Amino acid sequence: MSGVRDRFRMQMQQEVKDAAVRQLAEGGPQALSINAIAKEIGVSGPALYRYFAGRDDLLTALILDAYRDMTTALTAAAEPAQAPEKRLEAVATAYRTWANAQPHRYRLLFGAPLPGYDAHDGTLVDAAQKMMNVVLDVLAGFPHRAAAPQGDLNGQLTAWARTHEVADVAPATALVGVTLWSRLHGMVSLEIERNFVSMGLDPDLLFTSEVVDLVRLASADDAQ
Amino acid sequence: MSGVRDRFRMQMQQEVKDAAVRQLAEGGPQALSINAIAKEIGVSGPALYRYFAGRDDLLTALILDAYRDMTTALTAAAEPAQAPEKRLEAVATAYRTWANAQPHRYRLLFGAPLPGYDAHDGTLVDAAQKMMNVVLDVLAGFPHRAAAPQGDLNGQLTAWARTHEVADVAPATALVGVTLWSRLHGMVSLEIERNFVSMGLDPDLLFTSEVVDLVRLASADDAQ
């Protein structure tokens, strides 16, 4: 195992993915072309089939990489030593920073679906959950809240929280996590499409204002 | 003016747009193909150039229509007779309902940019502002808030609010409007990409929970 050829294979696989990401950054979302990637790394089209079964396979690899990458960034931002409020701020900021640094990859994760590609495959959902774990971990640092979500939502959130390895996530905390994510995504996705700029508003200031509210949401004693 | 030929032209233009929207709904985002549309309405490809200068021209028409359509839906939901809280709830729900009924058109408005197409052309920004006017109009029905946004944001929001025809939009109200939109977009865009479903969570319940918070945001006395 891990002979010379294996190592070469992995190196090439990485090179292909790098070229793909670079091309994604320049050419827009659906500029992901096997032939163009091959050209960029100085190889003929069909050669890529040595490394990926096809376009979808490459796409899956890119998405998994992106999830991993973002999870790493969020984890690094959430230094356990800090106060929960500071950690939450840091994670929120890291989320936005990551998205702004590479909007094309962010779109790959949460943007419009690609034609004929199932973005909710099991492997991908797992990767997304790992990302959410970072958020939940930070939220667990806040004081426990008394009120539980009402009705079906309570059960659904409990079930969802159970699939995460982080222990003891109360449904109320899970709800805060989802809401938090939703609000972050709202801000960030509008920002990367330049919607705020076209309104003459500074995304930095809007984001800061929203983060204040997010911290308040996480700190609130009751969820109702 | 408005002779037989003119009326025929407009009728055909509408037919082309209808086919385009239908095709957008089925074939995904970038399935917008001149040739395919032509085929659907039983005409040869180049014939469409009688009605639209090209792909981008058609796209612009579709986006403007979508803005107009959504604005109409929101306006209808915001019956002036109701209490401001009820109006806000109704507008938020209408926003979500519209997006869920035609996710492809929602993506056209706020989703990923299309390659080589400028989504922030003047005409489009105008159309977006008209949509926001409905939200601002509803927010104006709430009691005035004392605190103003801090620093540059205050000036930017004042300037932005001035471009809207609705009179007397305080910068604090404008900020609530933008925040509201951002949160709605977060929920709705995650929902239409099936992200909540893949987590086992009911989007209805999550949305209801977020709307409660939106009403609270609009009703709060201070913005800090």
Add this chain to the structure above:
DNA sequence: TGTACATCAGTGAACGCGCGTTCACTGATGTAC
């Protein structure tokens, strides 16, 4: 250490497809005298 063989990266041609757009043209239809 040397030789025979198996492995496998990469090639070039080809398949069938679809795209937006241009061009010269036909033929119907409305309009002006």
Add this chain to the structure above:
DNA sequence: TGTACATCAGTGAACGCGCGTTCACTGATGTAC
């Protein structure tokens, strides 16, 4: 009311391009005896 003309919707062929994928093949490189 009838005729001549201008307008304009729509056609079919063509341009040049790019796409993902398959296939039979070459040639280098690692491996086993």
